[in-house]
Amino acid sequence: MVTRRNFIINTSLAATAVLALPSLAFSMNKKEIGLQLYTLREELPKNVKETLEKVAASGYTNVETYGFSIKDQFWGLSPVELKKILDDNKLKAVSGHYNLGSYLYDGNTAELIAAIEAAKILKNEFLTVPWIDEPFRKSIDDYKKIAQRLNQAAKMCKEAGLKLAYHNHDFEFQKHDGITGYEILLNETDKNLVYFELDLYWVVRSGNDPLKLFKENPGRFKMWHVKDMDKTNPALNTEIGSGSIDFKPFFKEAKQSGMVHFFVEQENNYAGDSFQSIKTSSDFISKELI
Template sequence: MNSRRTFIKNVGIAAAGAIVLPSFACTPAKAKPVGLQLYTLREVIGKDVKGVIEQVAKAGYKEVETYGYSAQGGYWGLDAKAFKSLLDANGLKAPSGHFGLDPFIKDGNQDDLKINIEGAKGIGMDYLTVPWLGENLRSSLDDYKKVAARLNEAAEICKKSGLTLAYHNHDFEFKKYDGGTGYEVMLQETDKDNVKFEMDLYWVVRSGNDPVALFNKYPGRFPMWHVKDMDKAKPSINTEVGSGSIDFKSIFKHAKQAGLKHAIVEQENFSMDPFISIKKSFDHVNHDLI
């Protein structure tokens, strides 16, 4: 958790299988692909982006979610065109990417937002996803109301470029202020048609909340999920999907209510080779959850 937060702060950015919704339950072909958040492989992707992408595809994944894009470095040293070509060569799509939005949320400066939009459009994304909020932006419910207003503004700008804005949670959004939480403020005060949410199931469960209750209260707002399992002995760390304590089968039954379109594996720490790990998670989601 700390390494992720530190990384996001320093770099300025910062599961899972895609599932077959109930209406597809009896079809032999899988209606949804399985995705991987590439932050999972952050220790190796910068050293060999081509080799890592090839390994992700060999593990069975059909989608990836990016992080860390910048105008200077592109996607791990590749510009958007070259990275898209690499994905295409491996039968992969990138429907979403994580792009930091703190400068815009703080003062409305659109410079970084426009750069991020260009990066997202360059590889054919559908969603520009906000992965994190700096601590200085979220110390009260009033702060979250300001965040929600900025998200609405950013969503309108994204919409003009053919993108949908989404927000990815951690656990801090569930801190209570006078009985309310920042997460509910954002859900209630953002345009339900323009602002979507990428629910990180691990963080929702770890914070003591129920994903299904949120799906029922805010139907259709959660087209993306991070499917990340919780270690049974040490809840502060992750484990391979299907090996931990989260009851994904019960959650996945409510995919239609949530509006799920993309389920994306993510794991932040490993007790085995990361490529073996992502294959185990893929196999569980692909064979047991869809």
């Protein structure tokens, strides 16, 4: 994840410089650029090998998987087969989105156990929960129940050498008797076990401020989705740097956030084609944000 800068000759002098200027710490420990593979959901099922080759050629070193199921695994590939393709392209699947079947709602652990096994084979660092179905997030009690299930799953993940994270959309910021679902999840989960993947687009789209979340919950947001908002239609995405979200203030506070990985995601509105779009985003991030 960390690339060493050749200009650091004397480690003691470098350490002194970082202590004197803490703001340099993030720029000196440059983050690798990740891609949420859902961005390429039209291409992946057709040809996983070719798609991942193009991901690597576009400047990405990390990926986040999606779509695992007990029946179909990853687009018809077993975790072992997918890991080989990733390795061949020097890509690391540091996180994966796993739906966990009905676990969050009824406690059935079958798909959670299968997801943990797949995540171990891929050498994921994080097993990430991407979504809560609408019928199960209508009240404070619903969110408290989800939080407890996340705590339980996180314990199972820890025993397997993994970390559990939760990814947001905008519905978590709806209020229930004066408190948002996201506040409940943050407050009711064990901060030493349950981490959060903050989707910056959905936070901004919901009218909230990521910087405020960082300040109020330092260190909780170990991962981000970096997804830009179209300037004319907020419901659409666009390439990073081409939309209305200014990501620079967020990256300046990466340390307070706790961020260790981030992933570009673009779900629609590609300029030209999706592969050109992910390269445009990667190039902008490399030049302007890290």
